[in-house]
Amino acid sequence: MTGAASVFALVVVLILANPPNAHALLFGGGMRDGLFGLAMVALAPLISVVQIGLGTALAHRFASVAALREPWLLWLCGSGLLSLIGVAIAAAGFVNPWVCGSMLILGVACAVASGACTDVLNRLIAWTRLEDVASSKPAFAVVRLGIVAALVLIGLRAATGELNDTDVVQFYWGWLNEVRHLGGIHLSPALPMVQDFTAGRGNGAYLLLAGIAPGLVSHVVSAAYCAMFAVVLRAFVLRIAADASSPLRPPLLLAAEVVCLASLWMIPGSVAFGKYHLQFAAWALGFLLACLQIASEDVRAARTWRLMLLPVAVAIPIGLAQFEAFIALVVIVAVAAAPHRWLATRRLLPLLIVGCASAALALLANWLFLGIPDLNPFPLFERFIAEQRFGLWTSRLQQYYINYIGGGVLTLNAGNSVGKLRELRSLASDIRADLIPIILGFTGLAVAAITASIPMRRSWRQGLSLVLGAALGYGLYRTSLLVTFSDLALSPALNRVVLYAMAAVAYLLAVRSFRVAASRPFLYGLLSYWLICAGFILVFHSGSMDRLMRHADVVGVALVLVALVCLVGRLTAFALPIRATEEMWGFRLRASAAVPILLVVGVAFSVRAAVSTAAVDPPRHLLASALGLQGRAVGLTNPMAKFERCYEIARSVPADTRVLFLNAYTAMAYCNNAVLLPRTMIVTPHASEFARDLATSAFADADTVEQTMRHLHIDYFLVLKGDFEFWASGLSAPFRPGELERRFDLLTETPSFYVLTWRGRGRAIPAETLATIAERRRFGIQQSGFMARNEFVSQWRAMANLGADRPKYQLGARLDFSSSGWSALYADHGWYAAEPHGTWTVGPVAVLKLPLARPAPGPLRVTMEVMPFLIPQLPSRTVRVKQGAVDVATWAFQLGEGYQAKTIDLPAGAGMDPQGIVLTFEIENSVSQYALGLNADWRPLGMAVRSLKIEAVVLN
Structure with missing residues (x-):
């Protein structure tokens, strides 16, 4: 078996190391292209085999027999070790097909020889045959069939190089080709790929496999991590069920299968399928589960598990140093949930120390290599820049520009005379506007829990409960993805904190009803993982919450369903004697509506995800691409990727x-x-x-x-x-x-x-x-851009606010503020996108900067066509105009007024300023219609401007 596995891995490596030319690979199709596709399909399980084999080797060296009975732990620890091997090979400059291919072949051989693969295969066969439950379980059969189908589709997507995130196209595709070309990660200032990959941001498995199949391999590696996340999530719920009472075990077993099914269908379309976020999501969840186990196991088992976790504790910060902050929180959660906190602290402290040391090493390597510990988030590390080294690679101006247009954690014009009190009032108004949906959400959760707790014998009541449960689950899922109170609140982070705080309250109310002391820490841990994910990404990626953390929403929805089943079990146990409860649940799982609700909601999520995936990425196209019947470019789902x-x-x-x-x-x-x-x-x-x-x-x-x-x-x-x-x-x-x-x-x-x-x-x-x-x-x-905090950001406004050269304004020229003009060249902040009739001010302050073509020593007159935004709730408005710090005009508007000409007289010498004419408009009562409860328009409009003209005043 070892020899056969080695030969198979050798064939795969030889095919992948000698791919068809780029044109044939992407566009042509044919027998050789089909062989390449089949080899890519085989690569994903081979990676998993090597990872599990490395984990088994660690277990034989450090761990007990109990660890060998946990395939998820072997996979997790082996993946961390493989990642470190990949980083070491890349840092040593040994990335090439023969070194990396030999590592893969030897890894497969050792994994098969150790018996790890045989054990996992036997477990998989037993799982598909439903040997762990009664064979008459159609619900389990349906869910497990869905899991197998999801794994097949993920494998096909990975094998065809499916791209569903622009960052994957931008950075992984080209960067892995550069790694392959250079033999490692030894970049130089003359080479281009710097921005997103600093030294030490090492996804070692990606680096290792780049030597075998550059570019396309990123999705194959990510497919393995996608499956790992689902397996660890299932193991989490099974651990919760391990100590549960007999009435709770069957529904929790089904819950484990359902959350695995839902995550497999939903994660690949929700997160960057080929970036480090997916790898880290799997690692962090597994690390938390293992820490909870360490905190509750006996002394010897805790020691061996801790030794096995060391590669993961090192690999996480080596992959991205900031993630160690996440791991610190994970350790804190494990300690807080443990029954003996001081003992748990002693057991877990070595892992935290090792992780922090690895983070310090990664940051130091970046600082020595690039002159900055890390580029993301730039404001956190900017103060540590070594200017001479940093200047070889990039510039502060470039980083300011990237952060500005990304709408991330840094806003260069923070403040802009926008009062925090006004923003808090806006947030409070938004919460009041959403009060009814919030109350309905809590009410729906309570009604579903009560309904599901009632033993039902009649089919129509069960059907009603199924519909109710499906609607509730779908509503929670959509809410967690879409609800945002206002883009004009303090920040996107605060919006999300409010949402997740409300969800946490609801979930805790259900989780606290779980009475099994041994399992309660794991249920709390799953909830904490979800909340930490939200908080961590809010801190570092506040502008990209939806894009990066939808996998956390999967965990959150699964947690609601698990908590619902736990609550039902408790209520039922109170209502009936234990024997009657066991008879009611049985292995048939029919009497209560809770389990059908769980099943229907999970399957509904998966079907919805499968339908949307198939619409963009038809399985027949993926299969045809993998077999070489058509070019892979046809199957690339990103509409931008037109090779x-x-x-x-x-x-x-x-x-x-x-x-x-x-x-x-x-x-x-x-x-x-x-x-x-x-x-x-x-x-x-x-x-x-x-x-x-x-x-x-x-x-x-x-x-x-x-x-x-x-x-x-x-x-x-x-x-x-x-x-x-x-x-x-x-x-x-x-x-x-x-x-x-x-x-x-x-x-x-x-x-x-x-x-x-x-x-x-x-x-x-x-x-x-x-x-x-x-x-x-x-x-x-003039028109393209987006709102970030209290500012409309466009490419040009980012450049202009950073000091880019503005066109010079000629006195007497009419500046058009409509969509056919060029007024945005002079708009600083406080302006929305131009519309056909003009441009609206947004917020309490708007600024115009007009550098003059020639200095103008005499007095000047500014003529503007303006229209106030007034409604019955805001019947009047005052606008104060300043030139510099000097008040130069005050305009009063009343309800019903349209466009009108307003003038501003500037004193002599105003046109001699090297910066030109700078006009500041302070707008009274800046509030959005959304905050007033009128409609969904969240812009706090002030006045619309149609044109502007500056002329020299001729003195008699």
């Missing part, structure tokens, strides 16, 4: 040149460092040489930007047709109307791109092309 565009680039420009995208950063990032184009052909905004000189390569005046780009040998520029996502380069001064035609020629036009080059190297840009580029660019500046 044929990369070939358009290759056919349009010389192979030894450098190309810069002016727009479509996320829509074209999959071409960066991909095998489809020559290495480093595409210049990215994160490239070190571009990022460290961002002040001159994008933010400076037109002449300086041109000189910098020529110095960087960037001679070709791409504009994706129909895309308005212009980033720093495309919004810089040389590409403004008037400058564009003076400095650039059109090299060629493809179905997807306009390819520009420097003047004199092509033909004059046609007028219709100039108009098209200008219009898409205008849309990106």
Whole structure:
């Protein structure tokens, strides 16, 4: 068996190490492509086999026989050890097909020889045959069939390189190719991939497997972690059931299967399927379960389990140092839930110390390598920057820009004269507006619990309970994903804290009813994991809660269902004698509505996820891609990933040149460092040489930007047709109307791109092309953006607020604030996106900055067309206008007034300021219609502006 497994692993490695060329792999299909697809399908279980084998080796060396009976623990610990091996190989520069392939083959051989695989296989067969329950359980059979189907689909998605997150395309696809090319993670300032992967952010399994199948392998590795999360979650619920009384065991056993089923269907479509968040989710949940076991086991078992957990305690902070903060909270939860807290502290403290030491090592390596401990979150680590080293890679300005446009934890214009009291009033108003749904949610939970606790014999009542349970579960799931009180509250973090605090209260009320003392810590632990996930991501990724933490919602919904069953069991036990209770539950699980509710809700979640997945990613397409019957690019679900565009680039420009995208950063990032184009052909905004000189390569005046780009040998520029996502380069001064035609020629036009080059190297840009580029660019500046906290953020406003060159305003020119104008070039903060009739101010303060083309020493007059936002609830409004710190006008508006001309007289010398004219509008009674309970418009509108003109006043 060992020899056969070794030969099979060898065949897989040989196929993957010699893939078809990029064109055939993505577009062609055929026998060789089909073999590659089958090898990718086989790679996912091979990774799991190696991980379980490493865990078994640890168990034989350190642990007791009891540990060998916990396959999830072997898998968890082995995955941590494999990750550390991958980091070591990458750091040593040994990433190549033969070293990494040999590691995989030897790992498979050792795993099979140790008997670990045979044991796991026997357990799996027994599980599929329902040997752990009565064979007449159709409910268990249905759920387990769904689990098998989910695993098959996940394997197919991973094998075909399915991409469902832009970050995966941007960073993993290209970065793993660079790791493969360089033989490790020894980047240099001349190489581009820096922004998202600092040294030590090592997903070691990804690094190891990059030597076998670069790029595509990220999803295969993630498929293993997806299955691991589901298995550990199931083990968590089974541990809760282990000490439960007889009436509770059958429903909890079914609950374990249902939460496993739900997570397998929901997680791949909810989190980045090929990034470190999924790996960490599995590790953290397993680490918590193991810590709870350590805190409750006997002394010898606790010692051996702790030794087995050491690789995970080291691998978590090596993967991402900030995650050690999460692990510290996990240890605290395990200690708090343990019956003997001082004993639990002594047992778990070594794991915490080892993890903190590993985090310190990772941060120190980053600091020595990059000049900063970590890039995320940048405000936390900015104070530790070693300027000389950091300046080789990137710049503070680049990091400010990335944080600004990401709407993350850093807001550069924090404050902006926006009072905290006003924000608190807005939040209170939003809570009042949502009071009825909140009350209905709590009432629904209580009604479902009471209804499910009533023994029912009549089929129509059971059917009613099933519908009620399904509706409740679905409502909780949607609520946990969608409810946000207001984007204008203190922060997205506070919005989520309110939501999760309410959910915690509801869950605790149900969990406290669980009376089995031995199992209570594990139930509390599952709840704590969910809440810690929410809090941890809120701290570090407050702007990306939905995208990153939907797997926590899966745990939360599962916890509601488990708590519901526990509550039902307690109420039933009170109502009936124990013997009657056991007879009622039995193994048939029919009499109470609780178990059917649990089953229907879990299956409903899975069916919904399966339907949405199949709509985007039909299984027949995945199967055809895996077998080589069609190109894999057909099955890539991310609509941005259109790899044929990369070939358009290759056919349009010389192979030894450098190309810069002016727009479509996320829509074209999959071409960066991909095998489809020559290495480093595409210049990215994160490239070190571009990022460290961002002040001159994008933010400076037109002449300086041109000189910098020529110095960087960037001679070709791409504009994706129909895309308005212009980033720093495309919004810089040389590409403004008037400058564009003076400095650039059109090299060629493809179905997807306009390819520009420097003047004199092509033909004059046609007028219709100039108009098209200008219009898409205008849309990106004037209308594109999003609300982050109390600010409308767009690419241009981020640049302008960081000091980018603004176009100069000519006295006497009419500045159009409608969607066909360019007013956003001068809007600082406090303005929403331009609309056809004009631009609304948002919030209590709005600022305009207009640098003048020529100084104006005399008095000036500003004429503006404005319209107040007034409703019966706000019948009047006052706007005070300041120039600098000086009040220059006060406008009073009354209900019913439309657009009207208002003037501002500026004194002599106002036009001599080097910054130009800076006007600040302070708007009274800034409150949203949503806060007033009128409708869903959350913008606190002040006044709309249609036009502005500044003229010199002629004195008689």
